[in-house]
Amino acid sequence: MTLQEQELAAVFAHLTEEAARDPLDTQALLATLVEGGRRLFDALGAIAYYAPGGGSAVQTAGTDDALRVLAGEAVDWQEGPGYDVRTTGCALIDVDVTIQPTRARWPRWTARVRALGHGRVTALPLPAKDGPAGALVLFGPHSGRLDEKALSLARSFADAAANTLSLQREVTESRVLAGQLEHALSSRVVVEQAKGILAARHDVTLDQAFDRLRRYARSHQRKVQEVAREIIGGRDFPMDP
Structure with a gap:
């Protein structure tokens, strides 16, 4: 098992541990998701958005204070790769935030990201049975672009995290129903x-x-x-x- 695979197994174990907590804490699970994404893929940072069932209330998480603020502002602006991915369910791979088309597409989001020193992002959907439930946004890895193997692993990581979030949601809904x-x-x-x-x-x-x-x-x-x-x-x- 490679070092990255060992790290992936450790992150999955942590996600499972968070999902099994009582009371359930989705915010803690999202925090584990973004920190795991940052570590696994040598990213400069990560943001997660989660709004299951197409709900208007979006939970966010970021690996540092600046990205946490950005995540919340992006929800209000309805801008950025995270917004696009969680509404369309389509991944955005290795997007250059310095070029004109990207600046025109997400003007406020791009300006803030560039001010934070980021140049490239990859955004992956967090799928659910009833449609896209959120997105994981990775900010430019230290080592450059994600290669094919790393990208495939990142997709698997996002899918597994989404499944964990869905299971946690189902448990929460089951508990509410049982109470009712x-x-x-x-x-x-x-x-x-x-x-x-x-x-x-x-x-x-x-x-x-x-x-x-x-x-x-x-x-x-x-x-x-x-x-x-x-x-x-x-x-x-x-x-x-």
Whole structure:
């Protein structure tokens, strides 16, 4: 195993470790992604953008303060290779930021990048099942352009990182759904218990008890579950037949 392959394995292990943290922290995962990209490909710096599901809220990360600021500004400007890649899903390889076409394409972004001393960038998509979820932007490696082997490795790295982010997102959504289902079940149990109490108290059927409970809650602009909990707690309500 080469030194770069060893480094890649270490970065993947770190990504997996971050993805398994509880509570889940996408920002920490993005920070690991950009630092791993910088180290693996001998880059001068790296930025990551992440907005799964085409959402308008874009999370960003950078390997230093200047790049973190640039990442946020680029989102507001809707400029730069990161913006283009995360909206189109198409990679931009070895882009020269000093030439006129690039300056015309991203005027504010290019001016800031040149002021930071960067001359070339490569931007790779972070794919997801529902379309591009983000981008990884690498700023000119110390050793010059990425060769074919390094570029292939960079693509694999971006794909693996994107998969890790997607898995983390799925876990988060599953936890939210589980919480919602648990809340719904708890509320259902409370209402069923209150129905039983009312049915016995007023000598009515369960359906009639629920109808009275619901009408009372609506007329007093309260939630059915709130009234049900108070009934279970022993409170009696004057409910119309």
